[in-house]
Amino acid sequence: MMAVAGLMFATASNAQLQDEKNVTITMDLQPILQLDMSTPDQIDFVFDDISDYYGGITKYGATILKVSSTVNWDLYAVGTSNDGSFWDVQMNYGGANDGVTTLPLELLELHQNYPNQTAAAALPSAPGLWYDYSANFTDATAYVQGQNNIFPSASPYTAPAASDKYVQGHAGLTEFIGGGSYFLQGSGTLTEFYNVIDYRIVPGLPAIFPTAGLNDGTPRDLVSIGAAGDYARPGVYTMNVKYVLLENQ
């Protein structure tokens, strides 16, 4: 009986105020990859002067690429066309004896204002490979084939291999640019999130596009891919340049 009385007393002393309420907070961080591009719809190279053939035509700052991303990312440029190897022929001004119309996509050269910021140790280091387009355009008479030539592909949405160029980031899980945005950079600050692209085409005379080459330095000028005496037939040619921003993978 004494034990029971003690228990009842203990119960009464527990009549104390205590209350608890809960809030569940959920955070949904959705991935965002955003590429803002400022560029003319079409960039025209009109070769109508002998100095244009010799010295080429350069379009400075023709394209500006602004990146914002919440995930690790890579950015690459790819030149493509109907067959993925040669410029599309819209029309030509001559006949069969007036040169060839197989102009390789690699004749287009690119230059980016800010180097690829992927850790250098992770980038390809084999001799003759260029991992981005940051090298300055060479003298039109002392060119380095492969240095600035665009990566060509018939499958533009397949990312370049480790042996090819990227604007930022690179092939492989460990080579990327982390999340961020050009919003966060101060004016005048160079950043991997803000890339200015120059274009150049040097036909040469005769017009064999001597600077054209693969990334490993293999020549792609008209004589190297055709025969001695080949040159470009006058006409209108087009190709498509895509800039692809993708999550690192």
Add this chain to the structure above:
Amino acid sequence: MINFRTQIGLTALLMFLLHASVSTAQTCGAPITANCNPYPDNEMLIASNNTEFIFDSFTDYLGGITLSGSTTLRLKVDSGNVNCKWKLAMIIDNNPGGGTPATDWETLNTYGSSGTVPTLDAIEVKVYNGCNTPINNNVYQTFFPALNGSNIDIINDVMLNTASTPCVPGVQVNSLGSYITNYNEFTFQIDYRVKPGFVFNPGIYALKISFCLVEI
């Protein structure tokens, strides 16, 4: 034999009571006086039990999302003797039993492998009411240390401060009273803010915030 069996039964019952007391203390801390009557004579009412942050634009990532007045607490502590005194706190919980590290939000799902799991200091809270009674009234705070189980005290004065009409701004009222009779001292608004930036891995994350009303 009869006495022996009775003693066994009492021991088991006392062990149960002790266990219940320890479990309560882990979340909100145990009451240390008995001047206020328990629930349902006194209670804490809460509006909006779930809060969602959805980040789907750069504006959200950069500027953050603020949910103002997302939680409202209304206290009814009007039953007890004149020595009734209480404290109010919020405690963060990331479900460590599910394997969540003490510093992180609980991961429900991920969209990729970029960045890191959000840390608990990513959530900011602001508590305020019409009479400025909370500690750090109307100021954004984070849980410190940013670990599971950390708390932010809203009212914790060891002195008894009685509600009055009109109220005295800046004094931690913790006496008998109710949101019905003293709205500005017994009602608390809570704002939440998250500014993720670009360091966290996209995905769905969760945590729990417990609000504890305990007499002291």
